[in-house]
Amino acid sequence: DGGITQSPKYLFRKEGQNVTLSCEQNLNHDAMYWYRQDPGQGLRLIYYSQIVNDFQKGDIAEGYSVSREKKESFPLTVTSAQKNPTAFYLCASSSAAGSEAFFGQGTRLTVV
C-alpha cells in the first residue's frame, strides 16, 4: 500500500527536550516537505528537500532540524530552541516540481 506515513500521531514533550517526528514515504518521490499548522495561520513551511542529502530552510526553520539520508525518510527534530513548539506538523512529498504533493496524516505535538 503506497503512501506517506507520519508517526507518532500524538506526541508530548517536556520543556527543554528535543523530539523527533518521523516521516516515511514509499512513493519514490524526490521532494519532501515539513509544514507547521497553527489555527488560522495555514501551512507554514519549515524545511524542504529536493533530493537525498540536500535540504533547504523554509520560512520558519529556527528551532528545527532535518536530515535526508534516504530518499524514503525525512525526519524532523524539534529542538529546545523552538520557543512555541505546540502545533500540528504535516509532512508531504511530491515527485517533481509542479506535481501533486501528498500529505501524511500529521503529528500533533504538545509541550507539557
Added chain:
Amino acid sequence: GENVEQHPSTLSVQEGDSAVIKCTYSDSASNYFPWYKQELGKRPQLIIDIRSNVGEKKDQRIAVTLNKTAKHFSLHITETQPEDSAVYFCAASKPRGFSGGYNKLIFGAGTRLAVHP
C-alpha cells in the same frame, strides 16, 4: 520572498449557492497553482490544480481561473453541498532553474468554508 495571500478567511454560503476563494502570489516565476481541501482532523488533499500555460480548468463543480498578469488565481465551487464544508488552501510553486529553490510549495492561510443546508 515568496508569499501567497488568500481571501476570505471564512466563507458561509447556503447549499446550492456558489463559493469563490481568491489568492494572490508574489513571485512572477511561479507556474504551478494547486488547491487543497482539508476536512476536520484529516490531511489536506488536492482537489484541482492549474499551470501557468492555462487560464482556466474545470472539474465537475470545481473550477480554477488564473490571471498571470495580475498574479492571482481563484477557486470556484458551484452548487455547493454540505460535504464541501472544509478548509481550502491555495498554493504556488516555481519550476526548476529559478533561484530560491524550485518546487518550494508555499501555501495561503486558508479559507474555512461552511455550507448550510
